[in-house]
Amino acid sequence: MKETPKFAVLGGGSWATAIVKMLCENLDTVGWYMRSVYAIEHLKKEEHNPNYLSSVEFKPSQLMLSNDINEIVRYADVLIFVIPSAFLYTELKNLTEPLKGKTVFSAIKGIVPETSLIVGDHFFTHYDVPFNDIGVISGPCHAEEVALERLSYLTIACADNEKAMLVGNNLSCDYIKCTTSDDVMGTEYAAMLKNIYAIAAGIAHGLGYGDNFQSVLMSNAIREMKRYVKKVHKMKRDINDSAYLGDLLVTGYSVFSRNRMFGNMIGKGYTVKSAQMEMSMVAEGYYATKSAYKLNQDKGKKKAKTPIINAIYEILYEDKNPKKVMAKLTEKLN
Numbered sequence: 001m002k003e004t005p006k007f008a009v010l011g012g013g014s015w016a017t018a019i020v021k022m023l024c025e026n027l028d029t030v031g032w033y034m035r036s037v038y039a040i041e042h043l044k045k046e047e048h049n050p051n052y053l054s055s056v057e058f059k060p061s062q063l064m065l066s067n068d069i070n071e072i073v074r075y076a077d078v079l080i081f082v083i084p085s086a087f088l089y090t091e092l093k094n095l096t097e098p099l100k101g102k103t104v105f106s107a108i109k110g111i112v113p114e115t116s117l118i119v120g121d122h123f124f125t126h127y128d129v130p131f132n133d134i135g136v137i138s139g140p141c142h143a144e145e146v147a148l149e150r151l152s153y154l155t156i157a158c159a160d161n162e163k164a165m166l167v168g169n170n171l172s173c174d175y176i177k178c179t180t181s182d183d184v185m186g187t188e189y190a191a192m193l194k195n196i197y198a199i200a201a202g203i204a205h206g207l208g209y210g211d212n213f214q215s216v217l218m219s220n221a222i223r224e225m226k227r228y229v230k231k232v233h234k235m236k237r238d239i240n241d242s243a244y245l246g247d248l249l250v251t252g253y254s255v256f257s258r259n260r261m262f263g264n265m266i267g268k269g270y271t272v273k274s275a276q277m278e279m280s281m282v283a284e285g286y287y288a289t290k291s292a293y294k295l296n297q298d299k300g301k302k303k304a305k306t307p308i309i310n311a312i313y314e315i316l317y318e319d320k321n322p323k324k325v326m327a328k329l330t331e332k333l334n
Helices: 014-024 037-046 069-075 085-092 119-127 143-147 161-171 184-207 211-232 242-253 258-267 272-278 284-297 307-317 322-330
Strands: 007-010 030-033 063-066 078-081 103-106 134-138 152-158 176-181
Touching: 007 014, 007 069, 014 030, 014 143, 014 161, 030 069, 037 063, 063 069, 078 161, 085 119, 085 284, 103 119, 103 161, 119 134, 119 184, 134 161, 134 184, 152 161, 152 184, 152 242, 161 176, 184 211, 184 242, 184 258, 184 284, 184 307, 184 322, 211 242, 211 284, 211 307, 242 258, 258 272, 258 284, 258 322, 284 307, 307 322
Parallel strands: 007 030, 007 078, 030 063, 078 103, 103 134, 152 176
Antiparallel strands: 134 152
């Protein structure tokens, strides 16, 4: 890799905007792919993203903006993908530039629905990116708190520790602390699963369950996460580390959590479609629920015990009554 590699972010949402903000603290120029021409023109004139984290101000001279994904991929050596998993497959159809030879990091919390693969596996399988060139950026960290420059922590996972350090050093600043990990798959699966558990927490809140139940739910969720991740990728890991437990807690409890918000609406009686229409941001946990459930069921007798995922799947995809499903779930928790 070059001595001073060029970085680019692909995605126009709140988390993408937050990551660009972090990179701008350290780099002279940051590439930024946004599909919306309007958002790009607005950024150039008004110096902020019109749709997400509009309080964050940028210097347009510091940004290499484009709505051409191939132009941004050609420009950068390190690519950070922050396109929601539900839209990644379609977005990448426009890609003609090779990803092989690039360092590709995912800050996406989900499974690609069309291939049922976590994002790292998707890039390896369909774009020939070697595993040593693939990494994951996970929390616990909310974009809204990055915008407010509140102290936040990131976990940067990559099989190649030098690449993890490179990305971590360029995201670190006074209000961002980064640690590295070699558990790429575990970190990525955990980032996907915690969104499902946040939906469960939201549904429980919407139904009127209190803090006492929420604590039991989160306690069971981290144990369920441990069982699930161990089944898909067995290695030595401490599930109580920030990348797993910390990310779960902030997503399950925070008022900034879109997945918790989505679940809360379901608990209050919204249909899935009406809740999605009401929200301006994508709740990745909705898509993750189906993928995680199907992936586990495909393991047959070797599947992990996942009562929480199963319950959320029944509510979101089998249109079962949230009140009745959650009441049954309470009998399975301890």
